[in-house]
Amino acid sequence: MAEEPAKETRGKKKGKADENMIFVGKKPTMSYVLACVTQFNNGLNEIHIKARGKAISKAVDVAEITKNRFAEGAKIKDINVGTDVINSDEGEKLNVSTIDITLVR
Amino acid sequence: MAEEPAKETRGKKKGKADENMIFVGKKPTMSYVLACVTQFNNGLNEIHIKARGKAISKAVDVAEITKNRFAEGAKIKDINVGTDVINSDEGEKLNVSTIDITLVR
Numbered sequence: 078m079a080e081e082p083a084k085e086t087r088g089k090k091k092g093k094a095d096e097n098m099i100f101v102g103k104k105p106t107m108s109y110v111l112a113c114v115t116q117f118n119n120g121l122n123e124i125h126i127k128a129r130g131k132a133i134s135k136a137v138d139v140a141e142i143t144k145n146r147f148a149e150g151a152k153i154k155d156i157n158v159g160t161d162v163i164n165s166d167e168g169e170k171l172n173v174s175t176i177d178i179t180l181v182r
Numbered sequence: 183m184a185e186e187p188a189k190e191t192r193g194k195k196k197g198k199a200d201e202n203m204i205f206v207g208k209k210p211t212m213s214y215v216l217a218c219v220t221q222f223n224n225g226l227n228e229i230h231i232k233a234r235g236k237a238i239s240k241a242v243d244v245a246e247i248t249k250n251r252f253a254e255g256a257k258i259k260d261i262n263v264g265t266d267v268i269n270s271d272e273g274e275k276l277n278v279s280t281i282d283i284t285l286v287r
Contacts, residue, residue: 134238137279141265156261158283160246174242178263 097121101128101136109139114147117182123154126178129161133176140178151182202226206233206241214240218248218285222256227287234266234280245283256287 096119099112109126116124128136144151157177165171201224204217214231221229233241249256262282270276 131236131239133242134236134279137238137263137281141263141277141279145265153263156263158242158246158258158261160250172246174239174246176242 097123098125098127099139101126101132101139103132106135106138106142109135110142110147113139113143113180117148117151123179123181126180127176129175130173133174136176136178140180143180148180148182151180153178154181155179202228203230203232204244206231206237206244208237211240211243211247214244215247215252218244219252222253222287228259229285231283231285232281235278238279238281241281241283245285248285253285253287256285258283259286260284 097116099109099116101109113124113126126136126140140153144153156179159175159177161173161175162170163173202221204214204221206214218229218231231241231245245258249258261284264280264282266278266280268276268278
């Protein structure tokens with residue numbers, strides 16, 4: 078619903094993440110911070126930090142830590158939240174919240 | 183840091199929440215959804231859903247459920263994230279991420 082169109086995808090939309098997208102999941106927070114810093118160092122000026130469900134809190138941590146401690150001059154350009162419908166193992170439909178934090182420098 | 187000034191506070195700033203602020207914590211998600219719906223029904227047109235740490239994910243759930251299922255025409259006007267410094271029991275300083283979701287109708 079509030080899901081933004083994936084403008085940056087380059088024609089193909091697969092499980093593989095685009096290089097300017099960081100999908101936050103179960104790894105330690107600093108793994109994702111490192112991924113963000115690496116992408117900035119690779120020359121990208123805009124990265125999307127995405128997460129859903131309980132990982133949303135961690136995504137905010139990643140954005141804040143990257144911005145405040147590692148990427149001088151980086152700032153949060155935009156934050157979008159939305160709802161994804163996923164199929165559970167029992168075949169039920171579950172709603173899960175999503176977040177997309179756009180970090181620019 | 184990215185903490186927005188509390189514009190809506192009415193001169194006094196105490197532990198007690200202003201009526202247009204919902205602080206999301208350990209209660210079930212639907213308790214906070216009910217609080218949001220109640221405030222809209224009381225005539226408020228703008229509410230702030232606030233949380234920090236792991237409750238951030240729940241705050242996003244509260245905003246999405248309120249918007250999609252209970253408050254027709256409500257939408258998310260703004261989302262701000264920031265970092266609070268809190269003192270741990272051991273006297274150390276800890277950083278904790280915060281979120282403030284502005285829901286309007």
